[in-house]
Amino acid sequence: MYNNPLPPNTPDSEQQLYQRALALAGYTMKELAEAAKLPIPENLKRDKGWVGMLLEYYLGACAGSKAEQDFPHLGVELKTIPINALGNPLETTFVCVAPLTGNSGITWESSHLRHKLHRVLWVPVEGERSIPLAQRRIGSALLWSPDVDEEQQLKHDWEELMDLIVLGKVESITARHGEVLQIRPKAANSRALTEAIGEFGQPIMTLPRGFYLKKAFTRALLAKHFNL
Incomplete structure (x- = not known):
């Protein structure tokens, strides 16, 4: 059992980070939280980022809430992914x-989305609501970079969605747009508005949007690497 209450230092290499993540497999949230002396919320409704925060503690993440990757010196992003008993993702993944x-002049190659997905440490966690949060276990981690086909899928959707934004059609984008990628409102409340471009090129105020990976994409990704 983990008995070191001190957070690990920042990992020196991708391999060290990966080994740390693999070492967490099988532990419950309760075991890890108690060893780290961190309180466990009753559920994740108000503490949606709690699991990620707990893993960041053990893995030595240093980016905090900055927009860069969680391990910028390694070029690695950390993503937790709640799964069911069959290993299928239970929700879309915010990127x-x-x-x-x-957005003038921005290409897929120079996009923040591609930068974030260039190298991802996926950590599956039990996510079924029938399992109390404290009893949910960490699964085996996976270090991933998009292969040629995955990158092409992501690029195609990104270009299609960004075209709609640039053409002033942000308000008409729905979660059904995109094969593997979607854009959805991302705001704490309906008053948190941000500037965008309207249909006639005029500035408008709208809800902030976020890029999310669809469940079909992450399901295929996990299935391929874990032979599900």
């Missing part, structure tokens, strides 16, 4: 905020 203004 980053979608830029609604200042």
